[in-house]
Amino acid sequence: MAEIRVQNLQKAFGAFVAVKNSNFVVEDGEFFVMLGPSGCGKTTTLRMIAGLELPTSGQILLGGEDVAFRRARERDIAFVFQLFALYPHMNVRKNMGFPLLAQGMPKAEIRARVEETARLLRIDHLLDRSVSGLAGGDRQRVALGRAIVRRPKCFLMDEPLGTLDAEFRDLMVNELRELHNRIHATTVYVTHDQHEAMAMADKIAVMNHGVIEQFGTPRDIYDHPATMFVADFIGSPPMNFLAFEGTLAPGDRSVTVQGAPVAVPELREGATGGHVLGARPEHVRFDDASRLRGAVYGTEYLGTQQIVTVETAGGMVKARIPADVRISTGETVGLAFDAARLSLFEAAGGRALATAAREIAAREAGHG
Amino acid sequence: MSAAAHSVVVPSTTAKRVAATLVIVYALISMIPLLWIFATSFKTPPDSIAYPPKIVFTPSIEGYCNLFTTRTRQTREYIDALPAPTGFCDETTRKRNMVIAGPSNFLPRFVNSLVIAFGSTFCAVFLGTLAAYGFSRFRVPLADDLLFFILSTRMMPPIAVAIPIYLMYRELGLSDTALGMILLYTAVNVSLAVWLLKGFIDEIPREYEEAAMIDGYTRLQAFRKVVLPQATTGIAATAIFCLIFAWNEYAFAALLTSGTAQTAPPFIPTIIGEGGQDWPAVAAGTTIFLVPILVFTILLRKQLLRGITFGAVRK
Numbered sequence: 001m002a003e004i005r006v007q008n009l010q011k012a013f014g015a016f017v018a019v020k021n022s023n024f025v026v027e028d029g030e031f032f033v034m035l036g037p038s039g040c041g042k043t044t045t046l047r048m049i050a051g052l053e054l055p056t057s058g059q060i061l062l063g064g065e066d067v068a069f070r071r072a073r074e075r076d077i078a079f080v081f082q083l084f085a086l087y088p089h090m091n092v093r094k095n096m097g098f099p100l101l102a103q104g105m106p107k108a109e110i111r112a113r114v115e116e117t118a119r120l121l122r123i124d125h126l127l128d129r130s131v132s133g134l135a136g137g138d139r140q141r142v143a144l145g146r147a148i149v150r151r152p153k154c155f156l157m158d159e160p161l162g163t164l165d166a167e168f169r170d171l172m173v174n175e176l177r178e179l180h181n182r183i184h185a186t187t188v189y190v191t192h193d194q195h196e197a198m199a200m201a202d203k204i205a206v207m208n209h210g211v212i213e214q215f216g217t218p219r220d221i222y223d224h225p226a227t228m229f230v231a232d233f234i235g236s237p238p239m240n241f242l243a244f245e246g247t248l249a250p251g252d253r254s255v256t257v258q259g260a261p262v263a264v265p266e267l268r269e270g271a272t273g274g275h276v277l278g279a280r281p282e283h284v285r286f287d288d289a290s291r292l293r294g295a296v297y298g299t300e301y302l303g304t305q306q307i308v309t310v311e312t313a314g315g316m317v318k319a320r321i322p323a324d325v326r327i328s329t330g331e332t333v334g335l336a337f338d339a340a341r342l343s344l345f346e347a348a349g350g351r352a353l354a355t356a357a358r359e360i361a362a363r364e365a366g367h368g
Numbered sequence: 369m370s371a372a373a374h375s376v377v378v379p380s381t382t383a384k385r386v387a388a389t390l391v392i393v394y395a396l397i398s399m400i401p402l403l404w405i406f407a408t409s410f411k412t413p414p415d416s417i418a419y420p421p422k423i424v425f426t427p428s429i430e431g432y433c434n435l436f437t438t439r440t441r442q443t444r445e446y447i448d449a450l451p452a453p454t455g456f457c458d459e460t461t462r463k464r465n466m467v468i469a470g471p472s473n474f475l476p477r478f479v480n481s482l483v484i485a486f487g488s489t490f491c492a493v494f495l496g497t498l499a500a501y502g503f504s505r506f507r508v509p510l511a512d513d514l515l516f517f518i519l520s521t522r523m524m525p526p527i528a529v530a531i532p533i534y535l536m537y538r539e540l541g542l543s544d545t546a547l548g549m550i551l552l553y554t555a556v557n558v559s560l561a562v563w564l565l566k567g568f569i570d571e572i573p574r575e576y577e578e579a580a581m582i583d584g585y586t587r588l589q590a591f592r593k594v595v596l597p598q599a600t601t602g603i604a605a606t607a608i609f610c611l612i613f614a615w616n617e618y619a620f621a622a623l624l625t626s627g628t629a630q631t632a633p634p635f636i637p638t639i640i641g642e643g644g645q646d647w648p649a650v651a652a653g654t655t656i657f658l659v660p661i662l663v664f665t666i667l668l669r670k671q672l673l674r675g676i677t678f679g680a681v682r683k
Binding site: 050051052071072073075077078083085087089097102103146150251252282336 | 547573575576578579580581582583584586587594597598
């Protein structure tokens with residue numbers, strides 16, 4: 001296993017720049033997820049690490065060696081494709097043994113390794129079956145098996161659960177993470193599904209328009225989004241945004257939104273002009289004393305919780321509150337926030353402002 | 369019926385019967401000439417030119433005897449002085465006041481046809497597969513123009529280029545050689561092969577080769593071990609089309625071959641019997657000529673069907 005270090009990686013297709021100046025490090029044994037909407041450059045980045053695309057410029061260090069312009073077969077990596085790419089003319093055993101055959105491994109050893117891997121993935125009973133007759137989850141396991149069997153430097157996975165139905169996906173998410181915990185393989189996993197990313201990743205890079213918007217742990221990304229894009233992309237429902245104007249100074253602990261004072265984490269930088277207050281739905285409370293008021297627009301009952309949409313002068317705000325609170329549509333409510341959990345952004349550009357909350361989180365991440 | 373649920377239009381039993389009747393009637397009409405040739409090949413020469421034509425006749429393999437032999441006319445005394453006939457062909461020939469002088473040219477011509485048709489089919493499919501893979505997977509500059517150029521070589525009728533090719537072949541010493549004919553048929557067929565195979569290879573997801581290349585194989589190995597096995601249907605269909613063309617081709621063969629490299633199509637009509645065309649022998653030659661293509665087509669009929677409906681069932 002090896003560390004993956006991506007430095008100033010750039011990829012252009014003609015005039016279109018798919019990946020802009022990417023930098024990140026996947027530490028040895030880490031499960032790294034690249035998350036973003038389709039067309040954000042995550043798959044292109046993965047394919048460059050794999051050697052299926054050559055970068056326009058930049059470096060990809062695999063275990064300290066720059067492999068950016070090497071052929072795929074010289075990189076010693078394994079790739080799991082979205083559609084699995086199991087060779088249809090070979091049975092499960094041959095599919096899994098195919099990478100070992102390339103290395104010129106003796107037949108008996110291939111057999112032993114394939115069987116060992118199959119047992120690890122609990123597919124040893126399928127070894128002599130044709131791949132075309134397999135169910136989605138089993139295909140997925142065979143594809144994983146073909147990747148694991150070689151014991152490569154790292155695993156690259158391109159939306160491998162994308163074609164499975166929701167129920168099965170949850171199962172495979174657990175299985176994948178459990179597998180990772182057992183073999184500690186450096187893994188780069190691409191997905192557009194935030195739940196998959198949150199559930200599996202040690203580190204996440206959120207990408208948009210070829211740029212990494214944020215790189216961090218799932219907790220860091222959820223609690224302290226670096227940009228409004230990240231705040232909006234992660235979380236369901238996404239973060240609420242309330243725009244306000246004003247001059248902010250370092251040390252401020254309160255901002256004025258729609259004429260109401262709102263306590264926020266202590267600011268570490270000053271800013272002028274348009275700003276946006278970001279609040280996760282679970283950090284919104286109803287408080288009749290609050291001067292920030294709105295009318296209940298609708299509720300979504302989720303069993304243990306409900307999502308209440310409130311129409312304020314500055315737009316809709318969604319609150320996640322216990323399901324037993326009785327709320328009726330049209331009712332006027334006051335909104336209060338969990339001050340320590342709020343984020344502040346620049347309206348132009350969407351960058352998050354430095355606050356005490358972010359500082360503490362960064363310090364904790366540094367220690368961890 | 370769950371199967372019916374997937375079909376847009378469910379044909380009724382009556383519709384199916386009408387369709388089947390139409391197909392059978394059409395097939396019978398199409399097959400009459402072939403059946404007539406087959407029947408003629410088992411007639412005696414007098415039966416073959418009898419008027420009114422004989423539908424019912426005593427079968428004879430005289431046509432086949434005449435196809436494979438050359439005969440000379442002899443006097444009755446000469447024939448009577450010969451030792452007893454050694455077989456049916458010998459006996460029949462003697463009854464017509466002739467003796468077998470030796471084997472005819474049919475067998476070598478038939479072998480020429482086999483060598484030239486299968487040889488050129490192999491070359492066309494081999495080159496076509498490589499070219500189609502290249503067009504399908506790489507960014508080839510001017511790919512569309514090149515593909516059109518390749519197709520355009522088929523737009524002229526063969527007879528329009530026959531004379532220039534004849535002159536070129538004479539200069540190059542390729543006239544009446546198997547190599548010349550293989551080259552010519554390959555050139556004609558390769559355009560068809562590239563176009564057909566490109567469609568088939570386009571359908572094979574790139575991920576298969578990418579997976580193989582990541583698994584440690586070179587592109588050529590990935591092509592051989594992963595792409596080729598999946599392209600077999602397309603390759604088989606293309607091979608049949610190429611083979612049928614090369615096997616049946618008459619114009620070029622008649623013009624460019626006369627002796628050692630002559631193929632069966634121009635040879636068969638030249639079988640001359642005593643006092644006119646020996647129709648049973650011509651029919652026998654035609655019947656035998658049909659066999660290889662029939663066998664090949666039946667063996668690969670599934671692929672051929674897919675080749676014919678190619679493009680119609682996708683997208």
